Amino acid sequence: MPINLNHNLHQVQLNNGLRVMLKEIHTAPVTSTWIWYGSGARNELPGKTGLSHWVEHMQFKGTRKFTGEDIDNLVSRVGGYANAFTSSDWTTYFETMPSAHLHTTLELEADRMVSSLFDPVEVETERTVIISEREGSENYPEFRLDEAVQLRSFLAHPYRNEVLGSKEDLLGITRDDLYQHYRNYYQPANAILCIAGDISPQAVLDDVENLFGGISSGPLTMSIPTPEKKLDTGDLVEMKGPGEAHYLEISWRCPAASDPDFFAYGIIESLLSGPSSLNMFGSGGISNRTSRLYQALVEEDYAASVFGDLSANIDPGVYKVFATIQPEGDPWAALKVIDDQVHRITSRELSVTEIERAIKQARALFAYSSDNITNQAFWMGYASSFADYQWVAEYLTRLGSVTPSQVLRIAQKYLQAEQRVVGVYQATRTQEGS
């Protein structure tokens, strides 16, 4: 059965530039509200990495109208759940609530678009919380390797920076830096409001107009980086450290998500490392045990596990493959196996059957999340942040139009050895943990 994502979709833009997307879904008495801002690591300058993510934290600390505790209570008291995420391209806030309380979330989002306080005491408390968040990630060698590979994958583009920011920058960022970033990027013309669920569209639109319509958009100073040219010499990051397992990561550039080449790249990902789910909230995925890399690496005992990740970004991003290598294993041998598999992809066409299989998998992944209102609201803003909603709505159709020769051309264009960064974390066995 085809999945029609355009069903019951309504889109408008307010006079102040705020884009509003509504989708009626009456399967459960629930609404999910997401507001997306064009503010992410992509918009940060050297020395100020982590600003977008820190601003996200401050948005839970209080506004002129609501204290931090009020913000907590507004959602929690009625059984809703809320969170926020910062990525390379965007920052987003969401609330999934019993549908009777939609107005409350709209009131909150309208208020914190313009009137968050950034109390200096709260800024200092949050500095240590964010450093703690970073230190928790640093406990894992995979995080440290990934951060190092990411830094080498781009020479100057901010996609090279970790979204959390460097510890040095986190220690130096001031309250004024944060507030300035907030005032600049948090305005209607740089935001998308997405609501899915048990709604009456006209009533919701009236409410949105009432709450957001009076917020004016000022001049937006957008730090927009120039996409980098392709890498023309490969790079290698070698790390050693305590641990029991070794890790191997390879990063290749990929096209921007809005680039027509992206869909053929999706087929390559599905075949090489298994299909990725676009879902954010636990609607499950598909295992990758028949993918070429799993078969060659895990089934032949070169690695304990392998997976891939193709990022959908505004600018050209990266496709990464991660492998966990057994304590007695050899990451360099695993790298050779990956090289062989990539060579196969870049030297001969796939069969039509292989493409059809990738499409069936993508169809199933979409179906799994179609019962999840939170995911449906997520998709609207997510796709609109780098392209438009039709990117998601037509995803399966566009995958279906990919031909074997296109896949071969894209593989040859992006998966060359001189265009990749290889990272190896070699574990030095320890006697810790006793």
Next chain:
Amino acid sequence: MNNAMPDSRSILRETWSNGTTLLAYPNLTSPAVYFTGYMQPGAIEDAEEFHGLASFTTDMLMTGTKRLNFQRLHDKIESIGASLSLGTGHLSTTFFGQCLREDLETVWSLLVEVIQQPAFAEKQFKRVRNQILTGIAIQNQDTAAMASQAFNLALYGSHPYAHPDIGYAQSVSGIRLEQLQFFHETHYGPNGLVLAVCGGIEPENAREICSRTIGVWQSNNQCSPKTLPPFTPPKNSIRSHIALESKNQSDLIMGVPAPKTISRDYQVCTIGNSILGRYGMMGRIGKAVREKAGLAYEVSSHLGAGIGPTAWKIAAGVNPGNLEKAITLLKQELLRFTSEPVTQQELQDVKTQALGRLPLSIETNAGIASILVSLERYNYGLDHLRQLPAIIESITADEILAAAQRYWDLDKLVITSAGKAIK
């Protein structure tokens, strides 16, 4: 799916003569179905020197059957975009999967085949053993996993729950293929199997497919599950720390034995736990440790659920230099929690949260299937969701205080941590 709560009028429940029980609930707007369930055996069946045996056996099930090798088995699943996974816990082996509705019979037939007819190939045995050992090696360097392992050892002592279901490197290394085969022959069977399904299929159709697949499974060798031994809680406070020098953050767990899941106390403590460390930005302890002191990104409390003994615990990740400070703050909050009633405002907030969350719990097929499994596992009855609001409303601040005092004995706290050595 509609806006009504699943109940005895809308849930299909059927038990077959082989001991299998099916629970099915329709969401006909969905093109997919999600299923989950549990069956014997659990890690409790592991012999003392072979911790990890039950889990290892389960891991082998998905490596191929007598008819389908690894590649062909997974090709059948992945080529239709389906998923199927199994894992072993203390008392049972759980499974879950999803597929497009037209593929349900195919997937359930494969589920029965992997459970009934595993190949136990020598090559796969070595591979899975290496994967388990690698997983254990990685866990041994994970501060959260090691703090948790130390906590279980300290809390459960000689009880089987003291040990990780996955086993230890030494015990897993000593397991032989024949042991797995024998364990499989004697422990797996349809008796006690519970299967819950929700999605784009009429319950009657699910029943028919179950009749043709899981409902006809017979096993003459399935033994009765081992009886859970009694649990004796620690008589004194316990403090232990696992040194992992290279880590930038330490993980901390503080806890005590939890009430039985099937009890009034459990419902009371669920509301109390929400106030302590769940509500909003992680309740009172989130406010004290994260919001005010800025000591941790992650701090929360958890009330365990299960048929056997479980724990009520607090977990936090903190800078090694702040470990003792965090313990002191958490103890202060526990002292307050056990010495004065929660405020009426706090109680009202978490009650309305619990009531408001009910419709959200039925947002997805997976959420509903998971609820159906809980109804069966804890014998709550099919109308539990309709009865729950009255139970929640009836809980008082005095009851929470009494329960907090009964369970959070601050002289018998188990505190474990992992990270840089404590100076």
